[in-house]
Amino acid sequence: MKKEVDFTKVVAHAKEYGFVFPSSEIYDGLAAVYDYGQLGVELKNNIKQYWWRAMVQMHENIVGLDSAIFMHPRIWKASGHVDAFNDPLIDNKDSKKRYRADVLIEDHIAKMEEKIEKEVEKGRKRWGESFDEAQFRATNARVLEHQQKIDEIHTRFAEVMNANDLAGLKQLILDLEIVCPISGTRNWTDVRQFNLMFATKMGSVIDDSDTLYLRPETAQGIFVNFLNVQKSGRMKVPFGIAQIGKAFRNEIVARQFIFRMREFEQMEMQFFVRPGTELEWFKHWKEERMQWHQALGIPAECYRFHDHEKLAHYANAATDIEFRFPFGFKELEGIHSRTDFDLGRHSEFSGKKLQYFDPELNESYTPYVIETSIGVDRMFLAVFSHALKEETLEDGSVRTVLSLPTRLAPYKAAVLPLVKKDGLPEKAREVQHLLMPDMMVQYDEKDAIGRRYRRQDAIGTPFCITVDNDTLNDNSVTVRHRDTMQQERVSIDQLLNRIKN
Ligand code: ATP
Numbered sequence: 010m011k012k013e014v015d016f017t018k019v020v021a022h023a024k025e026y027g028f029v030f031p032s033s034e035i036y037d038g039l040a041a042v043y044d045y046g047q048l049g050v051e052l053k054n055n056i057k058q059y060w061w062r063a064m065v066q067m068h069e070n071i072v073g074l075d076s077a078i079f080m081h082p083r084i085w086k087a088s089g090h091v092d093a094f095n096d097p098l099i100d101n102k103d104s105k106k107r108y109r110a111d112v113l114i115e116d117h118i119a120k121m122e123e124k125i126e127k128e129v130e131k132g133r134k135r136w137g138e139s140f141d142e143a144q145f146r147a148t149n150a151r152v153l154e155h156q157q158k159i160d161e162i163h164t165r166f167a168e169v170m171n172a173n174d175l176a177g178l179k180q181l182i183l184d185l186e187i188v189c190p191i192s193g194t195r196n197w198t199d200v201r202q203f204n205l206m207f208a209t210k211m212g213s214v215i216d217d218s219d220t221l222y223l224r225p226e227t228a229q230g231i232f233v234n235f236l237n238v239q240k241s242g243r244m245k246v247p248f249g250i251a252q253i254g255k256a257f258r259n260e261i262v263a264r265q266f267i268f269r270m271r272e273f274e275q276m277e278m279q280f281f282v283r284p285g286t287e288l289e290w291f292k293h294w295k296e297e298r299m300q301w302h303q304a305l306g307i308p309a310e311c312y313r314f315h316d317h318e319k320l321a322h323y324a325n326a327a328t329d330i331e332f333r334f335p336f337g338f339k340e341l342e343g344i345h346s347r348t349d350f351d352l353g354r355h356s357e358f359s360g361k362k363l364q365y366f367d368p369e370l371n372e373s374y375t376p377y378v379i380e381t382s383i384g385v386d387r388m389f390l391a392v393f394s395h396a397l398k399e400e401t402l403e404d405g406s407v408r409t410v411l412s413l414p415t416r417l418a419p420y421k422a423a424v425l426p427l428v429k430k431d432g433l434p435e436k437a438r439e440v441q442h443l444l445m446p447d448m449m450v451q452y453d454e455k456d457a458i459g460r461r462y463r464r465q466d467a468i469g470t471p472f473c474i475t476v477d478n479d480t481l482n483d484n485s486v487t488v489r490h491r492d493t494m495q496q497e498r499v500s501i502d503q504l505l506n507r508i509k510n
Contacts, residue, residue: 041263051419071249076230087358101189323350411469
């Protein structure tokens, strides 16, 4: 029997096996900043490669870019980040802890949704086989009461957020009787806006230096290079520009491990289309991105779309792909139809016309943009937390297994001599060197074979290749599969192909 493990175990496992370490740990760490260890960097690189291949290599009309993190400060004025990249923050006067006001309300709603799920579970237990979940949700008095309250909160929440009404936001927190999780009190300050961009200085003399911002998203580097790429690459609309790179946000409450970090990495693609076709393309990218996720073999019920009711002023459609993290469904990727807002604003602020001459229509226009944006680290957390399981075996023992999709696993294979003598290590080294040019392979000869299998299970290695005494005679090895623990005998001549397949 396999069971998912709780979140604290996910974090502990990531550290114990060299996937993710807290940054600057020997100096007591730096909040919401993390380092990727020897296995983490492999998994992260594999995620980036899986995205790049799907987006750039497999689309002839999408090309890559690697723009600088430092950019002209006016870019952030044009993009709206200087004036509006804010989160509403609130402090609890007793615990002195700071929160995002909107997140306090979202968490409150999530708790109410949990109550509904509990009612549904009770119903399922009571009615057994004959339980009709849809009917139960539509008719059960308690469920309906909770749902009505949730709907009312949603409406008020949307109103105050849309109106940027900070006093109204505080009032909502008071009316919902939300308490600080640390102090347990409702002694709140007023809500204030907080800009999330990190500022720094460029120039050798402090006085005449310019204030720069560390980019809070990679997208703007794409927009300001629109003409460079379009002209030098002779790109025809529709076409896309993809980029992977670091982004920085001074998040007010950074928690949930690598879910919300202050320094993180994004994989973004901006797709430039003819005005009027953007909603078709939005639909197209919504489906294509969902397929990309599901092609990893993680069950479809772990994903859902969350269409935005409240749209940013520049967007005419937006959705999130949410993933079932150990702490509930949360945003993993955003897909946005951004109209001509970005290119239009950069044209206005730079004085350079960012337009495209469409030879088929014989006219120039500012292309519309569909954006797909996903965090590498969030994707890491999604696949890692989903993969980590504890499995009770027939003999009652428990094994920890990290069932990562094979294409993402840090090591594809481990080569293990059964014993450390009789020429087996030498033969095993031969097998290791045979595979090394094609994949990441680990060699391990320490401890009993069972323990070595467990170690490989815990780091997600899909295949363990054991070299035993028979190998010296029949030139075959035993291949053990991580998830099923089944073993098969494979001739060394066919090993590479067998594993690649
Ligand atoms: P959230 O609502 O969770 O703050 P967002 O809507 O601000 O996210 P976007 O600006 O749409 O996020 O960013 C695109 C993607 O970048 C997100 O879907 C997420 O995967 C990733 N991302 C954003 N902020 C962070 C962060 N602080 N740490 C890690 N990944 C992040």
